[in-house]
Each structure stands twice: as structure tokens, then as C-alpha cells.
Amino acid sequence: MIFPASQIALIVSGKIEGDPNATVGSFGKIEEAKEGQLSFLANPKYEDYLYTTRASVIIISEAYELKQPVQTTLIRVPDAYSAFATLLSKYQEIMQQQMTGVQEPSYIAKTASYGQQVFIGAFAYLGENVKIGNNTKIYPQVYIGNNVVIGENCIIHPGVKIYHDCQVGNSVTIHSGTVIGSDGFGFAPQPDGSFKKVPQIGNVILEDQVEVGSNTTIDRATIGSTIIRKGAKLDNLIQIAHNVEIGNSSVIAAQAGVSGSTKIGKGVMIGGQAGIVGHIQLGDGSKVNAQSGVSKSIDAGKAVTGSPAYDYTSALRSQAVSRKLPDLEKRVKELEQLLKQLLTETR
């Protein structure tokens, strides 16, 4: 699709400087953009590129004063980055909306149903009683088990697997390779040292506006539900165990793991590769630093780091001293010798 600068200015409520008929068909960084591309200047560090860029249209701050004439068409807005992001979102939305229909071959059980403007890609599988809401896009090679319900405006990327009985809200995005609803890790030890599987008959609920990255795993509850609440965002390769609950708008970075039955509050931030043990609570707004190992509940608003994790500021101080440990040991040794000598002298 090709857009003239005039139309773009309309979308971002901007003012054109230069040729309103300049056209663009894709996006580029200001330092790399080619003719026919749209770019933006937000960071002053990149200012010099404004005068050399080959981009056809640049979104730029109203406040910016040109140092010399430019070749490219400018669109003036109050906040260049924000306007650019709005434009990108609009563009992606349009692209998604255009994608409709059912590609063949796909497998849709007779009892499955779906709404308007839905896309179902080739090799996708919809089990019995599956329900798909309006405008949701199911990419190729996705598996949706029996009785799964998916809301409106969702994007389920290629190869996602959703086990039976799970529920997905509206405006949910799930990236490739992610598994929703696999069995929780529950095995009862037997007298002979072997393990007997504890059946996992619960499900997973993803509420509205949840986004899950690629190759993440969210296990179904033993009984009841593993729940990811509204607006929570999960990165790639994360492990969410059975019966976990993640609160509204909490954010979890890549490769972190949350063990069984742990409840995570609202607005919690968990860093990459952090691990949280089972059966604890993380209070609203608490923060867990990357690679931390959290073994106890955390109060609302508190930050922790380290493995095992404790209060962020105290832990940083201990880490600083731990680097001087060989020196500290030497000082203790010197004290011991000095004192021994002193004792010999004085007694």
C-alpha cells in the first residue's frame, strides 16, 4: 500500500512542510531509510541524518528548528515518536484486518464455530466446540483443543498450541510456539521410588489484552484455573506453572519462571531469568530483579534481588562487599596476627 504525505499528516494530525504528494510504502530508520520510506526524528543524537536521509517523508517535532534546507517532506507534530508509533499501530491494524477467510487445508470440527472477519490459516486445527470471536486471526499450524473459547480481535501466531478447555479473552496476542494448557508438573512419590501422575484437570484463562511471547509455556491448573489477568505481558520462553495467578498489567521478562500456586499481584515487574518458588505471594507493584531467586513472599511495592533474593538496596551493598572478600579475609588475618603479637607483648 502506498500513502501520500497528505494522508499521513491527516492520521497523525500533523502539518506538512514540503511536497504533500510525496508517497511512502514502508518504514525505515532515519539513518538507513530509502526512497519511498517514512521515518521519524525523535532523538537529537540522530539529527545529522535529517540532512542526508533518503526517506521520502519524516515525522518531526514542531519545536525542531532546521539548521539547513532538507530534501524530504516533513510532517510536524507535537511528539514525533508517539505519532510514529500511532502510525505503525494503525498500519498493522489495517494489515491484520485485511487478512480474512479460511485457507485450505485446515481442520475445523463440525461443532466448532467462528465469527465475522476471522482468518484461519492452512494446517490450523479447531477441535470440537471451539468458539472463535469476530476479527480474530488464527495463523497456520495453530492447534486449538476441544471446548476452547477465544474472544474477539485476537492474534494467534503460527504454531501456537492451546489445549482443551482453555479460555482466551479479547484482544489477546500469543506468539509462535507458545503452549497454553499443558499438564502441570504433578507426580506423587510412591513407596518404590517411582512417581504416579496427578491428573491435571483444570484449565488456563488468559484475560483481555494479555500478550504472550514465543515458546512460553503456561500449564493448566490441577483443579481450577491458571489465570493471567487483564493486560499482563509475558515475554519469550517463560514458564508459568499450574494454578499460578498473574495480576493485571504485570510484566514478566524472558526466561523467567513462576512455580505452582504462586499469586502475583497487579503491576508487578519480574526481570529476565528470575525464578519464583511455589505457594507464595508477590504484592502489587513489587519488583524482582533479573536472575533473582525468590523464595519468600514479597510485600507490595518492595524490590528484591539476588538468589536467594532479598531487599534490593541491602543486597546491592552485600554484593559490593562480596567483591572485596579476599581483601576482607586478608584484613582479618592481619588483625589476628597483630593481636596475637600484642597479647604476647602485653601479657
Added chain:
Amino acid sequence: MIFPASQIALIVSGKIEGDPNATVGSFGKIEEAKEGQLSFLANPKYEDYLYTTRASVIIISEAYELKQPVQTTLIRVPDAYSAFATLLSKYQEIMQQQMTGVQEPSYIAKTASYGQQVFIGAFAYLGENVKIGNNTKIYPQVYIGNNVVIGENCIIHPGVKIYHDCQVGNSVTIHSGTVIGSDGFGFAPQPDGSFKKVPQIGNVILEDQVEVGSNTTIDRATIGSTIIRKGAKLDNLIQIAHNVEIGNSSVIAAQAGVSGSTKIGKGVMIGGQAGIVGHIQLGDGSKVNAQSGVSKSIDAGKAVTGSPAYDYTSALRSQAVSRKLPDLEKRVKELEQLLKQLLTETR
């Protein structure tokens, strides 16, 4: 499927109190259950729900004394949780057994063969000379490479990939997205700084009753076999490198990793996000705490923690002191000053 209380009582050898014709069709937690659901009361903490639950049938201990009359039908058994788990297992077994036949489109090589009561889902791929045992269920979108042999009563969940020449025993369960038999990470450094691939021509063997979680990776051996022995249980997102051996009934939690050629004994327990270096041995019954980094062999029965990991009890003591490091440093400084002063005074 709908079952009357009388039939359930028969399966769990329980005694009915109330209406033997009450029927249930699914399971629920006692605090959330709806009419037509079966639940149980094992934990006294949930006792109050017994009098308010909408569940139609409750499995409950023989010993429990009612505080007031209940609406629901009770089934009395010696151990309520155990009876409930038995029921769930039976139910899942029945559901699995009902799933048979070959869905279309699927790809089954002419030289592939399979036994009785097998299910092969749509978009599943069976390569040349593949053999599938009786009653095994191959879910949609599974890939089974050439010459792979899979035993009886296995469940291979959607999207699992098993590379050529691997072997899977009986009663093995593999969850979605898991990859069995990808190449081990072997590259020989070259004089120019580049790397030359070392061909990986071994395979992976999963013995009977192994269960593997979702999105786990088990690499094929360089030569010979990577082996997961009988009854071992692996969680999600685990990395098992080439030529590793995991002993009988060992248990590995999510996101742990085992490097090349390491041998893990029987009944070993490895915590989440733990890492084990290559070419070492973990003795039978040894334990590795979550997030530990094991760089040396561990004797049978020993427990370790930390990164690098060492004796569990010693490490916990060191961790406790490490939190007081800023204080310890301060105390050393005070000692130094005091001693310096004392030396000035006494000499």
C-alpha cells in the same frame, strides 16, 4: 459423559450418603463447583464450603463428622484425595481410549505402520519405517522422523517433533512443542576462528513411563544415545544436551539444563533453572536446589545449592552471613581502628 453417584461409589469403593441417583458430568473445586459437578473435601481448611457448595456429589473421608445437614450427595471413603485422584485418572484414561482413528489430512509414509486403537491427528507426519504401538495417541501437527519407534499407550501431544532414529518406550507422555533428537551442540574450532560442525549421528532413547513437559529439548547423541531412563519426569523448557543419561525415576523441574555427557543417577531431584556442567556424575538420590550451578560431580544422597553449587547446609550458612557482609566489613574496620589506637597507647 454423565455418571450417577452409585457408579462412582462403585469405582472408588465408597459408601453413599444421600441420593444415589445424583449425576455428575465434570469436576470442580469445592469452593467453585456447580450443579452437575463432582468435588472432594480433603483439606479441613475448606470444610465450610461443604455446607454451601453447589457440587452434586462430594467425595469425603469416612472419619469426617458433619456439623449440619448437607444438600449434596456424599461418598465416604478412607482417603478422599486419593479416591478423587483415582477417579480422575480413570476418567482421563477412558477419554483417551475413546480417541481412535486417523484424521485427514495426515501424512503417513508407505513404510510406516501402527497398531490397534491408535489415534493419528490431522497434519501429523509419520516418516519412513515409523512404528507406532497399540493404543498410542499421536495428536495433530506432530512430526515423527524416519525409523522412529514408539511403544504402546503413549500420548504425543500436538506439535511434538521427534527426529529420525529416536526410540520411545511404552506409556510415555510428551507435551506440546517438545523436540526430541535435534542435533547436539558440537562445533570444532578452526584455525581461522570459524567453527566446523561435528555431525551428530546418535539418537535419543526415552524409556517406559517417561513424561516430558512442553517446549523441552533433548538433543541426540554425537554417537550412541542420549537416554532418559524408566519413569524419569521432566518439566517444561528443559535442555538435555547430547549423550546425557538421566536415571530411573529422576525428576527435573522447569528451565533446568544438563550439559553434554553428564550422567545423572536414579531418584535424583533437580530444581528449576538449575544448570549442570558437562562430563560429570550426579549420584543416586542426590538433590540439586533451584538455580544452582553444578560444576563438579555429586556423591549419592548429597544435596547442593548455590552457583557454583556446594554442600546444601554449608551454603545456606554462607548465604546467611553474606547478607550481613556490610556489617561484617564495618566490624573489621572498627577492629582495625581500635587495634591501631591500642598499639599507639601500649607501645
Added chain:
Amino acid sequence: MIFPASQIALIVSGKIEGDPNATVGSFGKIEEAKEGQLSFLANPKYEDYLYTTRASVIIISEAYELKQPVQTTLIRVPDAYSAFATLLSKYQEIMQQQMTGVQEPSYIAKTASYGQQVFIGAFAYLGENVKIGNNTKIYPQVYIGNNVVIGENCIIHPGVKIYHDCQVGNSVTIHSGTVIGSDGFGFAPQPDGSFKKVPQIGNVILEDQVEVGSNTTIDRATIGSTIIRKGAKLDNLIQIAHNVEIGNSSVIAAQAGVSGSTKIGKGVMIGGQAGIVGHIQLGDGSKVNAQSGVSKSIDAGKAVTGSPAYDYTSALRSQAVSRKLPDLEKRVKELEQLLKQLLTETR
């Protein structure tokens, strides 16, 4: 395929001792090999097996002196392991080359195109404008999004997902379940505590001779490209965030993670489960130990360990002292008491 010893000797430029017509059809370890298998003896530790092995042909060093007569046919070469590896590579190459054609059902968009000697497996998906080079093998259930370009001699294993607009060079291997080009983790915090997605419109570029293990995730850039440079090797379950760059011939072990916009130089080695924060640089030839947490840039050639990571040698010393912390604390306490006593005596 069956090869006589004479033909194998020709390939590795070796000299036959024994029956040149002995035939082999597969490979085995010297201690496990069966009749009809080819093996090698490189490690003197395995010498005894030479006299008991059932392998039909053994590749062995020119220098090795037999202690007694052997049953098997020997092929003498200067370096037995290297000759064996060459043979394996050749064998795998032949096997790959034989695999050509398009299996049905597959989905190939009308605007997609591919070269000579290409293999496209069943249930593979090629989007609009996809281009596949000569001799590249696309295994079953692979997804290739719109506008993706893949070079020659690549192997894309079953179930790999490559999102739209990504670029893959020549001789690239990607293992099962790996996701290339999923959205970077970018969300702008809103005043109400929720998060607004930052569109991710860049792509991923894998240069020539890159190999990526199974279930690894490489996110597309926000704008521009996430780049894995020539000859870099990535293991399984690795997270590469948006706008990261990995230099030529760098090697990353399993379960490591690299956060957004970090630049990793040439010939860098990153251990398993290590984590690297965003927006830093790792100099050429630097080394990161397993499980380290790197929070600052590293100079070329430097090695680090620990979480947070610092100089390798210093960190090892601190780790050694940290194990003696309870003892050190005790020594400080004794010093305090001794000094207190001394002060009482002398003052």
C-alpha cells in the same frame, strides 16, 4: 545405503588392512557397534574394544600397532577421528541431497518461488513472495511468512516458524521449534498503569553459516534488524531480544539470554543460562561464564563470571572466600572479644 570398505578408504584417503569387500550401512561406537557398522578408534582408552568389537570396518590411526590379530577390516589414516567426522559429514550431505521434491499437502502461495533440488515437506507453509534458494530443505510443518528470503543449502527443520520479512543467508541450519522474528517485547507504560504495545516493524537477519538450535527465540527489531552474523552458532532455548547483534563466529550455549539492543562482538563465547542486559557491548573475543548475569559492557578479550558478573579471576577468588564466610564471621567475633578483654586488662 551400503558401502564397501574400498569405497570408504577412497573417500578418506586411507589404506585397507583386511577384506576390502566388507560392507557397512551405518555407524556405531566401537564398544556397541554391530555387524554391518563402521566405527573408529581414536581414544586409547577404548583400545581393548578393537579386539572384541563386532563392527565390520574400523577407521584407525596409521601409527597404532596391533597387539593381536583382529576380525574386522581396518582403514588406516593419519587422524582417525577427523577422518570419521569427514565421513559422517559426507554421509549426511548425501542423505540431504537425496531429499528433493514437494510433499503434499503443503501450502505454497502463488507468488512464492524456489530453486533447484529443493525439498518442501508436508504441511509446510510458504507465504506471499517467499524465495527459497537452490538445494535448501524445508522440513514438514515449517512456517515461512510473507516476503521471507532463504538462501541456498539451508536446512530448516520441522516446525520452525519464520515471521514475515526476515532474511536467511546460505548454508544456515535452524532446528525444530525455533521462532525467528516474533515481536520484540516493547510496551509503553500508560498513566493508568496499563501498557500500550510498541509496534515491532523491523526484521531478523541470519547471515551465512549460522546454526540455531531447537526452541530458541530470536525477536524482530523494533525498527531495523536483529542480526546474527556469519558463522555464529546458537544452542537450544536461547532468547535473543529485539535489535540485538551477534558477531561473526560467536557461540552461545543453551538457555542463555541477550536483552534488547545489546551488541555482541566477534568470537565471543557465552555460557549456558547466562543473561546479558540490554544496551551494552561485549567486545570481540570476550567470554561469559555459565549462569553469569552481565550488567555492564565487557572489553575485548575479557572473561567474566558471577551474577552480577565481573572479572573472572577476581570473582573466583571471592567465591572461594564466600564459602568460608561463617568461619570468617566467627574469627571476627573472636577478635572482638579478645580485643574487648585486652582493653579491660590494659586500660
